[in-house]
Amino acid sequence: METQSPLSIQQTLQEHEVPPKPFKKSFVTSLMEAATLRSSSFKEDTYFVSHLNSSEKKALQELKEKLSISHESASMWGIPLLGGDERADVILLKFLRARDFRVADSFTMLDKSLAWRKEFKAEDIVEEELGFKELEGIVAYMNGYDREGHPVCYNAYGVFKDKQMYDRIFGDEEKLKRFLKWRVQVLERGIKLLHFKPGGVNSLIQVTDLKDMPKSELRVASKQILSLFQDNYPEMVARKIFINVPWYFSMVYSMFSPFLTQRTKSKFVIAKEGNVAETLYKFIRPENVPVQYGGLSRTGDLQNGPPKPASEFTVKGGENVKLEIDGIEGGSSITWEIVVGGWDVEYSAEFVPSEEGSYTIAIEKGKRIIAAAAATGDHQEVVECSFTAKEAGKIVLSIDNTGSSRKKKKKKKVAAYRYFVRKPISSCGVMD
Template identity: 75%
Template sequence: MYERIFGDEEKLKKFLRWRVQVLEKGINLLDFKPGGVNSIIQVTDLKDMPKRELRSASKQILSLFQDNYPEMVARKIFINVPWYFSMLYSVFSPFLTHRTKSKFVISKEGNVAETLYKFIRPENIPVQYGGLSRPIDLQNAPPNPASELTVKGGEKVSIQIEGIEAGATITWDIVVGGWDLEYSAEFVPNAVGSYCIAVEKAGKIAPSEEAIRNSFTPREAGKMVLSLDNTASRRKKVAAYGYFVRKPTV
């Protein structure tokens, strides 16, 4: 990758031109009217980035943006940061203004979802980074609003989605950032004496697993109960879920 992207001065200039184009496309989406979106959040994934490649471009990129786009970026978030990033940052830090440095957010591997949730809605974060956004969904309509929650260590949380009609189809997404925990989904009918249905049996969500999507069409009215069991861990996890209900066809 080094030879292909950063191998010589001309290639590095080409990369910098591409990087500026990405920023300019974001600026074109801004709306500088009252109440409009007027700043950008940038997320850079440094996973598996070798030190030599990172050092080659970082200083020029930081200087370029600081000198020419000082107010456009509200936050600059680095995720999956390698251990040596702090050493490189200490080299570049003296050349950065205090305002620029205050915009930096650094997240080590394993804390990606928890970091991104502080600045970006879960429905706008790609599934590979602990969010609920899938490219295929964005082709059809704006993303459905999602809800966030924190599952403390030793805690079990139940999410109840009520008011589901008979014959309606409920589709839900759920994702957990951090270490694994147990997850299950159950449909509970309203009618007394009706049996609960195990839609998804209890099983562990692995730390690297993307958002889970499932759907269910009940024969009678009731509610869906999503359970997150973190009783086997002392560490808190962040989670997000979203859903939509398609009414029964007549």
């Protein structure tokens, strides 16, 4: 099978532009924009000791000296914290950074974390069977990497709006403890993917879906998860992306805010409902974004190795984008996938033969795919189609956003597609 890069993208813009009316920002909108602006202030540490200033180098040395008195053989994630391993410096610098290089505070945090990991048996939890199969790939899961190579952890608690599900998982204190252990297991699996190396990938990206999250019911669990992660996994998250942020986000934010450091808040990125794919594409390539969030990644795809790259494009308001898969030989089989963030566009596909006088073949007749249908599962979030060409030609995919209402037509949509071409095979089994 041969993967080809798209050869041309032709865009036809129909002129229906109407100047947008001015609007007043709501309190929640202003809050979300402020949180998004804060994200630009965060700068990830490189963990090169040579990049530290003199006081930071001194703090690192003092922390090691304190550690050698009471924890000479201590280790984390299989890495001895003393002995000169540069990976250990990465871990120690995380604790120092979390406490602004105050050695006493950093040591206290590290000391408590080592005790917690021993009591919790965190080093062995990755392989433990905890009995949460129904939550895997739904509530908390690792899926692919961002554009800079950080592993991405997705969190979605909307399933717990179902009371029976909630009671089954959080019905009593013992169940809550078991859930917290499972949530730590997911995080530990993600940490296994980190380099712990100066200049390497030393932190995760965390995406939290707030859609349908039962805020009051999960208050206790949320606070415990947050406290546990902040106390024992300092500087393990490079960016926190909140998606499908509902109108009550201000209340949720107020609830969490007292437990968050200013440095943690500076990592926040906020995406309200309807703006998920556009936000995620800024940080994660579409082939790594789950299908339910406007990407091309399906559950289990990554078990077969790295995903096939996709090409990104945008569909502006009132625009009809045409994508051409050109140079197709007769007898070739073509498979393509296409996704539009938020959909609510008309999609069609046709085969155009190279030979004059041949007829164009409608592969997919024009049909409107609306966002509501995607959300309820009435159709696949990703359109996937195959076609075998009997003669040479090209396939033209059309994404038409000219039929939307005037308001929706102003909304730019991000989209992605990829395709694979299997060329005809000769009778002796050798590919032409």
